[in-house]
Amino acid sequence: MEARFNNPFTAEGNWFKGNLHTHTKNSDGALSPEDTVRQYKEAGYHFLSLTDHCRLTEVEQNQGMLLIQGEELHCGTSEQKFNFHFVGLDIKEEIVYSGDEIPVLKKKWWEVHPQEMIDAVKSRGGEIILAHPYWSALTTNDIFSCQGYIGIEVFNTTCYHSIDKGYSMTHWDDLLVRGRNIFGFSSDDCHNHFNDHRQNDACGAWIMVKSKKLAVREIMESIKKGLFYASCxxxxxxxxxxxxxxxxxxxxxxxxxxxxxxxxxxxxxxxxxxxxxxxxxxxxxxxxxxxxxxxxxxxxxxxxxxxxxx
Ligand SMILES: [Zn+2]
Ligand SMILES: [Zn+2]
Structure with a gap:
């Protein structure tokens, strides 16, 4: 039996810690983009993707923190009449939402099939992670209704601390058992939301990526090869x-x-x-x-x- 695995533990390079799903005041997060970057820098992260809902937050590359451009993309209507949330990574061209419309796709956002959204992002050089499938109440039919996403969030900190729906291991195995080699990501989906019975959702999850260099191209290449593990x-x-x-x-x-x-x-x-x-x-x-x-x-x-x- 031959093992098929890109092993990050034997790959060349160094380990870098990052969070790929983060909100700021530009959507429903509590902190400004700059304060969010500072918070993650102080917690020892090397790279971060600011993924505000339905818009691109641009921040200048900041010493000591590599920023990967991102956007959380809402689309589609699931089997049980909810929606898909995707983390769009390495977004070079914003997917603009204008009210209910996504002008580039000429449709209301909930009429955009998830496959259409994945294709739109990938054709512009980006990548897609399926966000919090358990929180979104996605069914097996839903997660198989589209392809081309590189992974799913096996853990999501804010979904965990808010309603105890942080883990999506069963969804992941549902894909793997059918031979779809999808990667498992652990992300904060940080909003800096907390209260007296809810823990803050910042800096609780990460991926450790093995990469030759702390630069967007190299980190993205390693992620696409699966040269990482996820942790909280x-x-x-x-x-x-x-x-x-x-x-x-x-x-x-x-x-x-x-x-x-x-x-x-x-x-x-x-x-x-x-x-x-x-x-x-x-x-x-x-x-x-x-x-x-x-x-x-x-x-x-x-x-x-x-x-x-x-
Ligand atoms: Zn979401
Ligand atoms: Zn989010």
Missing amino acids: GPEIKDLKISGDKIFVATSPVKSVSFIAPNGWGEMFTALKREPFREVEYRIRGQERYIRIQCMDTQGRMAWTNAIFFE
């Missing part, structure tokens, strides 16, 4: 595939799971007091794909992209 806490330090073994090293965690279709895969739980730092899984040969997720003692998770076997 744990660090994944190593992943090696050799023969029928997968070895994973992490910061201290209470569980490491090897997720595969049907009843394949395995969860390793630290039942003694000491958390894990290393786990080895034996590939049985029936898995089709395996992705690895782990959880630390505070319940925060991290996810690798999927390893496919053929």
